[in-house]
Amino acid sequence: MAPKAAAPQNFNIAIVGQAGRLSYEALLFAASLRHNSPGFAGRLLVAEPQPGPLWPKDPRIEPEDVRAALADMGAEIIPFESRHFGHTYPYGNKIEMLSALPKGEPFVFFDTDTLITGDIMSVPFDFDRPSASMRREGTWPTIELYGPGYAETWKSLYDAFGLDFASSLDLSEPDEYWARYLYFNAGFFFGNCPHAFGELFLKYALQILNDPPEAIVCQTLDPWLDQIALPLVIHALGGGRDSAVHDYLDGPVSCHYRLFPMLYARESAAVIDVLETVTAPNKVKKVLKGYEPIKRMVYQGRGEKVRALFDQNDMPRREQAIRNRIKSNGFWLR
CATH class of the missing domain: 3.90.550 (Spore Coat Polysaccharide Biosynthesis Protein SpsA; Chain A)
Structure with missing residues (x-):
């Protein structure tokens, strides 16, 4: 047994x-x-x-x-x-x-x-x-x-x-x-x-x-x-x-994930799916929209623009390099 x-x-x-x-x-x-x-x-x-x-x-x-x-x-x-x-x-x-x-x-x-x-x-x-x-x-x-x-x-x-x-x-x-x-x-x-x-x-x-x-x-x-x-x-x-x-x-x-731009840049598609799933219900969405980074990154689609800046299979080795690329494209929020 x-x-x-x-x-x-x-x-x-x-x-x-x-x-x-x-x-x-x-x-x-x-x-x-x-x-x-x-x-x-x-x-x-x-x-x-x-x-x-x-x-x-x-x-x-x-x-x-x-x-x-x-x-x-x-x-x-x-x-x-x-x-x-x-x-x-x-x-x-x-x-x-x-x-x-x-x-x-x-x-x-x-x-x-x-x-x-x-x-x-x-x-x-x-x-x-x-x-x-x-x-x-x-x-x-x-x-x-x-x-x-x-x-x-x-x-x-x-x-x-x-x-x-x-x-x-x-x-x-x-x-x-x-x-x-x-x-x-x-x-x-x-x-x-x-x-x-x-x-x-x-x-x-x-x-x-x-x-x-x-x-x-x-x-x-x-x-x-x-x-x-x-x-x-x-x-x-x-x-x-x-x-x-x-x-x-x-x-x-x-x-x-530390910050939402970093999440979209380097985390897996599964993590992004969790984020977008749990933020979708109207009861939660109504509250979370009060925070600008979530509003812009999740609900207004800026996160997908950040993700498009990177090849997730070939990410920069240093975190600072990731941050710098996001900032240089005007997508940084914290």
């Missing part, structure tokens, strides 16, 4: 929603989740920063029709306080919001500019071995002539937090090549407790910011601080780059 398949795990999904672009991206994320993962039984939590001294303007989701549409899709807006980052480093939201999620419950965080393109319940998460997105480039550190190399730079951080550096290395990559060193995109990450994850994430990020090791004092931390601290957190919690989720997320089950 064949062994029974493991029962799908219950877990929560968290995104950040706030005034402006992220409000509409949150709604689009929710629409794609409900369309492609109808069996998802966890909570969809939209973490919302609250007004305070670190926000010169109210950061909450403002349009009432967006709030109502999120509620219609079963999303729960949960507040959190910005005590350390706020508007000067909005990427810090993904660090600070973790303390507002249910303690002790497995979670998956996604950047709001993500589409769920398949069944999220099919992803074989091992929440006791956290990981994060491997769809990344070697954006940090920047190696200067006569300055510290990759190994010295990263080892200084592991040493600062009492972590074992050698076990974090990918020995299949050459010495002093960026991919040898544990590095993620923070577009998604997951773990078995958001509070345990968040406490380490905040501790490491603040120490890197306020008391950096000598080897990184000349490095730029903005906007990379979250992606510098993230591999240290994952390594400390017993996770790493080797995770079965990478065959699903940033693949058939999710797409971190």
